[in-house]
Amino acid sequence: MLLTRPARPHPALRLLRRPKAALLASAVTVCLVAAGAPAEPLGVGDRIxxxxxxxxxxxxxxxxxxxxPGSNDKxxxxxxxxxxxxxxxxxxxxLDFAHGTVESVxxxxxxxxxxxxxxxxxxxxDHPLPLGSVTRITVRHTSDPVAADxxxxxxxxxxxxxxxxxQADAAHLVFPCNDHPxxxxxxxxxxTAPNGYTxxxxxLPTGAVKAGGSTTWSYRSRHPMATELAQVSIGHSAVVRRTGPHGLPVRDVVPAADKRELEPWLAKTPDQIAWVESKIGPYPFETYGVLMAQASxxxxxxxxxxSLFEKDIFTEPAYPKWYIESVMVHELSHQWFGDSVSPRTWSDVWLxxxxxxxxExxxxxxxxxxxxxxxxxxAYGASDRWRAAGGPPAKPKPPAPGQKIGIFRPNIYDGAALVLFALRQEIGKDAFERLEKVWVQQxxxxxxxxxxxxxxxxTIGGRDLTGFFQDWLYGEKTPPMPGHPDWKQVPLPAPSKPARKS
Structure with missing residues (x-):
């Protein structure tokens, strides 16, 4: 999922999100309105x-x-x-589709x-579609990057x-889809882009065909994917290729002018893949790489x-090397947890x-x-505060209107990792490590x-852990930490004077 970072790194590295503007109204063009009962939005009943x-x-x-079209404002x-x-x-x-002009269906x-x-x-x-049938829906539309800003x-x-x-639910701002993981x-x-763009x-790529002043680039996935994980990059980019563990094709996409400067970071990926594989098993997809975008x-x-990264995280001297590498591993780990094994609902995002x-x-x-x-x-010291602000790890509070990425709060980052630490304490390191491998493989x-x-x-822990998880995942208060009865909640210090508004 989205991993945010502070403007400058801090030893605690608490991961908070910046607020976003309110969600704009749908701009889907209304055309060829069907007769009968009024159309209404539907959903699969996701709590969030x-x-x-x-x-x-x-x-x-x-x-x-x-x-x-050769310009990102059209x-x-x-x-x-x-x-x-x-x-x-x-x-x-x-279909979920909240932005663009539909020309025909x-x-x-x-x-x-x-x-x-x-x-x-x-x-x-023009006719009802029967249960069990297979259908093809073709939508000709526009996709507007300006209004998405x-x-x-x-x-x-x-x-x-x-x-x-x-993420969390923005694929339908780009293309019509069933936008749920x-x-x-x-x-x-x-x-298709003008020649000179990549x-x-x-x-994996399946071809690049030039026709006049443009080139059409084609790619195909070998594994199923949730809509929120789709990625398309268009720019004056260099594609840097190398080989990862077991012959895995690794391709990175970077601004062409910065290729030499960024190469030391790109070269770390194969060893990072091997490190994660040593913990949880083989990499689950056909390729991997880092997309370094010049964007804020x-x-x-x-x-x-x-994986998408801001290029500046790799060039900003305030970020220490160890921190950048751990962020790279965070996004890499998601290829197993979140991508290959996706959440059934958005309340499962803690997984x-x-x-x-x-x-990480x-x-x-x-x-x-x-x-x-x-x-x-x-994290334990702050856990009760996180639960009060954002809800327990497996029951996050819905985001404020217009701030849909607001579900990504500390309670599902370090707060959820704290649950895994408690589980390892409860069932032992060997059972925990086996659980991790079986989970992603199964x-x-x-x-x-x-x-x-x-x-x-x-099953792997050898006893019913329902009560343990009920307390740790859904409780308003953080349970005692197994093996560490001395760990306590740490209240925030009282302010010495009223905070100023800014």
């Missing part, structure tokens, strides 16, 4: 984002085609093709009526082009097979961020002599939830 995702179908594959022309299997009989199909090759409802594009085919993600404008940051699918990308996307986002992001924070901290302990126990003790390429983790931990 109740109108996200859509019932009645399961997406098997997306084919996304974008045409970049809309891209796009075609989104969705292959889906119906899990219910439907007269209408809701086809269902199985026939024109379909469409309209908007909330942040949904509601499609009415004040929103919680979607297109990110870089100094020379674009990149994507689609419980519905993973295969992805194919076709990105386009890169998730997965305030976070890093584990987009599948190609992503707690694990990525755990391996473990790497810092082993490589930079930053004791994990010290970090966990500090659930590869799926979406799973907290109850699945509790069941597996109980």
């Amino acid at each position: 984002f109740p109108e996200l995702g859509n019932p009645g179908y399961d997406v098997a594959a997306y084919d996304l085609a974008f045409a970049y 809309p891209l022309k796009a075609v989104t093709t969705i292959d889906a299997r119906l899990t219910d009989s439907l007269k209408r199909i809701n 086809e269902v199985d090759g026939r024109r379909a009526a469409f309209t908007s409802a909330g942040e949904d594009l509601v499609v009415t085919p 004040d929103r919680d993600g979607g297109w990110v404008r870089t100094t020379d082009g674009l990149a994507m940051a689609n 419980s519905d993973k699918a295969m992805f194919t990308f076709h990105v 386009a890169v996307a998730n997965g 986002t305030g976070f890093e992001l584990e987009t599948q097979t190609l 992503n961020e707690g694990h990525a924070t755990w391996y 901290a473990l790497y810092a302990e082993e490589k930079a002599h930053r004791p994990l126990q010290d970090r966990m003790k500090a 659930n590869r390429d799926t979406s799973v939830g907290t109850p699945d983790f509790v069941r597996l931990a109980s």
Whole structure:
């Protein structure tokens, strides 16, 4: 998930998010309004984002085609093709799509009526779609990076082009989709840009075809992916290739002018992959790499097979080397926790961020002599405050309106890693390390939830841990730490005078 960082590093390295502007109203063009009952937005009932995702179908594959006009302040022309299997009989199909102009929609090759409802594009085919059938939906639309600037993600404008940051629920600001991590699918990308630009996307390249003054770059994933993990980078970029463990293709994408300066950081990735593999098993995808974007986002992001970083984190002298390397490992760890094994609901996000924070901290302990126990003790001292502010780790409070990435609070980073530390204390190091390996191997390429983790931990731990997890994941107060009865909550000092507003 998104990993934010302070403006300047601090030994505690508490991960907080900057506020965002309010979510803009939907700009989907209303056209060919279907007769009958009014269209309405639907959702899969996610506690955090109740109108996200859509019932009645399961997406098997997306084919996304974008045409970049050579300027990142103009809309891209796009075609989104969705292959889906119906899990219910439907007269209408809701897609999440909250920004762009829809030009036409086809269902199985026939024109379909469409309209908007909330942040949904509601499609009415010329005939009902039966349960169990397979359908193809083709949407011709625009995708506008300018209006996304004040929103919680979607297109990110870089100094020379674009990149994507689609978490928590922003993929539908870029393309029509079933925008929930419980519905993973295969992805194919076709990105057309003027010659001189380089386009890169998730997965492996399948070709680059020049035609006149432009080139179309194509990529395809070999593993299913959640929509929030999609990545497309367009810019004056260099693609740096090397080989990782077991012959894994590693490709990094950096501003071409900065390739030499950034190479020492890029060269660290193969050893970092090998380190994570030594903890939890083989890397789960077909390739990996780092996308260093010249942009101001305030976070890093584990987009599948190609993690997004702000370039400046690697060039800002205030960030110590050990900290930057641990952030790299945080996003790398997400390829297992969050990408390969995705959350079933957004309340399960602690499984992503707690694990990525755990391996980030473990790497810092082993490589930079930053004791994990010290970090966990500090987290314990702040845990009650985090729970009060953001909710328990597995029951985060919904974000404020217009601040959807506000779910990414300390309670699901260090607060969730603290749960894993308590679990290791409870069942022992050997059982804990076995649990970690079995979890990612058993659930590869799926979406799973907290109850699945509790069941597996109980099986491997040799006893029912339901009560343990209930207290640690859902309690308003932090339970005593096993093996450390002396650990206490640390209240904030009282201010000496009223705080000034600024």
